[in-house]
Amino acid sequence: MLALVSGFVGCSVAPQPALRGPATPVEPLPGPVTRVVLPLTVNQVARVGNRIITAEDLIARYYDMDQSRSSETRVLEPQLEYLSGIALLELEADRIGCVISAEELQIEVDSKISGFKSSVHSKYEGGQSWEEWLAQQGMNEASFRRYIEKRVRIVLLKSFVVPYYFEFEGLPAIDEKARFLQWRKRPHLSDGNPATQIPLPDWTFEKWARCVAANGAYASERRLPGLDVEPNK
DSSP states (O other), X not given: OHHHHXXXXXXXXXXXXXXXXXXXXXXXXXXXXXXXXXXXXXXXXXXXXXEEEEHHHHHHXXXXXXXXXXXXXXXXXXXXXXXXXXHHHHHHHHHHTOOOOHHHHHHHHHHHHHHHHHHHHXXXXXXXXXXXXXXXXXXXXXXXXXXXXXXXXXXXXXHHHHHHHHHSTTOOOSSHHHHHHHHTTSSOGGGSOGGGSOOOOSSOHHHHHHHHXXXXXXXXXXXXXXXXXXTTO
16 A cells, blocks of 8 residues: 555646636727828818918918019919909999800810810821820810810900990990890800900900009908918918
8 A cells, every 4th residue: 555655656747737717708808090181171281290281371472482583583472463353354244234155155265276276286297186186184085174174265255345335435325235235246255256246455464454453343351371471360
């Protein structure tokens, strides 16, 4: 019996693992925080981090740059004057009832696009297609047509509103719209020939805009960031 016990004493017994309860779930490590970035809105032109660059910031920067340029090469104030003139043009067109019809617009737009196509063909001698030229400008047929339509409409409005204004300046009418319609019966684009469009007189659009602004019929106000006010204030 002692020998049996001593035999057991000489044996090595492997340790048994301790009993454990149910495993505790391990919390996952937090991932990167997802930030919701809202799209830029009106008057916001760029975002850098959490900083927003507004259109007023950009305008003020342009104004600062213009101050180092000669008056002939400045950009901001001349463009503001031009846009103000276009606003006067639209107002005067409404006042006298000058409407550019879809047919008139299409005639001129088709003529202008045809001219562009001919110029591209002549310049590259057929080595570049019209579609390739449009792609270089970052446009396609539809976007180029919209681009031309906007400009042609302004040109047509000028061709009617400006000469009409100077012809009847200082001569009020009982019915301004009726007088304009009668005046407009002279040869113009409605005959389908762009060559008969009433040409602008020698006076410039800028002179016309100054005359209209000076008569005080339309109130105006300017708020130019960098010149009149601090941007965004």
